[in-house]
Amino acid sequence: xxxxxxxxxxxxxxxxxxxxxxxxxxxxxxxxxxxxxxxxxxxxxxxxxxxxxxxxxxxxxxxxxxxxxxxxxxxxxxxxxxxxxxxxxx
Amino acid sequence: xxxxxxxxxxxxxxxxxxxxxxxxxxxxxxxxxxxxxxxxxxxxxxxxxxxxxxxxxxxxxxxxxxxxxxxxxxxxxxxxxxxxxxxxxx
Amino acid sequence: xxxxxxxxxxxxxxxxxxxxxxxxxxxxxxxxxxxxxxxxxxxxxxxxxxxxxxxxxxxxxxxxxxxxxxxxxxxxxxxxxxxxxxxxxxxxxxxxxxxxxxxxxxxxxxxxxxxxxxxxxxxxxxxxxxxxxxxxxxxxxxxxxxxxxxxxxxxxx
Amino acid sequence: xxxxxxxxxxxxxxxxxxxxxxxxxxxxxxxxxxxxxxxxxxxxxxxxxxxxxxxxxxxxxxxxxxxxxxxxxxxxxxxxxxxxxxxxxxxxxxxxxxxxxxxxxxxxxxxxxxxxxxxxxxxxxxxxxxxxxxxxxxxxxxxxxxxxxxxxxxxxx
Numbered sequence: 001x002x003x004x005x006x007x008x009x010x011x012x013x014x015x016x017x018x019x020x021x022x023x024x025x026x027x028x029x030x031x032x033x034x035x036x037x038x039x040x041x042x043x044x045x046x047x048x049x050x051x052x053x054x055x056x057x058x059x060x061x062x063x064x065x066x067x068x069x070x071x072x073x074x075x076x077x078x079x080x081x082x083x084x085x086x087x088x089x090x
Numbered sequence: 091x092x093x094x095x096x097x098x099x100x101x102x103x104x105x106x107x108x109x110x111x112x113x114x115x116x117x118x119x120x121x122x123x124x125x126x127x128x129x130x131x132x133x134x135x136x137x138x139x140x141x142x143x144x145x146x147x148x149x150x151x152x153x154x155x156x157x158x159x160x161x162x163x164x165x166x167x168x169x170x171x172x173x174x175x176x177x178x179x180x
Numbered sequence: 181x182x183x184x185x186x187x188x189x190x191x192x193x194x195x196x197x198x199x200x201x202x203x204x205x206x207x208x209x210x211x212x213x214x215x216x217x218x219x220x221x222x223x224x225x226x227x228x229x230x231x232x233x234x235x236x237x238x239x240x241x242x243x244x245x246x247x248x249x250x251x252x253x254x255x256x257x258x259x260x261x262x263x264x265x266x267x268x269x270x271x272x273x274x275x276x277x278x279x280x281x282x283x284x285x286x287x288x289x290x291x292x293x294x295x296x297x298x299x300x301x302x303x304x305x306x307x308x309x310x311x312x313x314x315x316x317x318x319x320x321x322x323x324x325x326x327x328x329x330x331x332x333x334x335x336x337x
Numbered sequence: 338x339x340x341x342x343x344x345x346x347x348x349x350x351x352x353x354x355x356x357x358x359x360x361x362x363x364x365x366x367x368x369x370x371x372x373x374x375x376x377x378x379x380x381x382x383x384x385x386x387x388x389x390x391x392x393x394x395x396x397x398x399x400x401x402x403x404x405x406x407x408x409x410x411x412x413x414x415x416x417x418x419x420x421x422x423x424x425x426x427x428x429x430x431x432x433x434x435x436x437x438x439x440x441x442x443x444x445x446x447x448x449x450x451x452x453x454x455x456x457x458x459x460x461x462x463x464x465x466x467x468x469x470x471x472x473x474x475x476x477x478x479x480x481x482x483x484x485x486x487x488x489x490x491x492x493x494x
Contacts, residue, residue: 008463009393009465084395085479088464088478089394089463089465090459096238098236172241178319191350193349200377208431211379212381213374218371224369287452291451294372
């Protein structure tokens, strides 16, 4: 299945991939699976998502279809998945 | 000595004297003395200043030369003295 | 700083611009927060037949007390600037009656300063409200909660 | 309610009027308090050589998250109305960056609602600040105090 992946801020700069289509194997059903897959995509992605991504105190936030989510969240075909650092607006 | 006396809100309505010149005897040196004198001025004044005027929980506030003060405050010739209820602005 | 008393309605943009400009002149590049509070006349009678309020004040002392209060807020909360406006005379429901504004490097001071100004204004500035209906009018009573709010600031000192 | 994201500078009078009008339509005669908070870009570098910030956002999600937040504030503090605006793109020191406004029957709810909006905005709306000097730029780090402020609201729930 295909999903869209977006990145922002530091993660966009490190990965140098702001928006792309990712093909997932059938076995990838959660955000955690997607993270594992992305980490193996390149050194840049491995660095961007780091060891802590998705853990309780992880410094990477994730969203599914523009709603904040976590590594347990299930992924559906056509989803828009996003990864970004903690926000600093205001 | 002469002082100016002003009243506001309920006190102005009860006394029906919003602004007038009051001649004080030499013995009147504090706001407390002025209150005693005003209470004997008329029934309306006696009602306006009531039993509690000038006491700790008094419902009458007083000002000398446009600064809040209390019954111990000394009075000088030419002063502007004012009596009014607790304020309700805002 | 500024402290204004008057009959006329006040203009939000003019007040905000004045506050921001004063703050910027004093600490350019270090004004992160501007808070404004505006009070409107409420029809706070259960019968719903109050048309508005008539505000009496003590000319001269009102301006001085409001000025002192704004200066106290600036000192106490290290505000970059602050201002206050209070209308007097006859005001109908939903009209603007009071405005306070604060500018500070950070948000907390600006919010606290504005709250302090409103709490103390209800205690120390000689203004009196009288509600009026079509046929009658009645002086507004002091609220015990207003006294408590002002006392809390005095204790914190 | 309204939640706006955009490049252009915003207008205080327009925002205040919109908030007041919405509140008045919903509860005429019972809107006693309007609070606004405006954030300006601060030159918060000790060297004083920061020219401004570049704001990146997540188009679509930013608008949705800000809308959700405003609606949550309205429910939580029984506000009559509320609004929020955040600018994105390149902003120089002293420019307006964020505005929140709340309208309520009483003052306490309006102040708390505005504070809540700012605390949670710093936690849940996808916006990222990058400071820039003449030659360089650097992402702004998250402040621990911002996390704590948001957590406090979550605990109070």
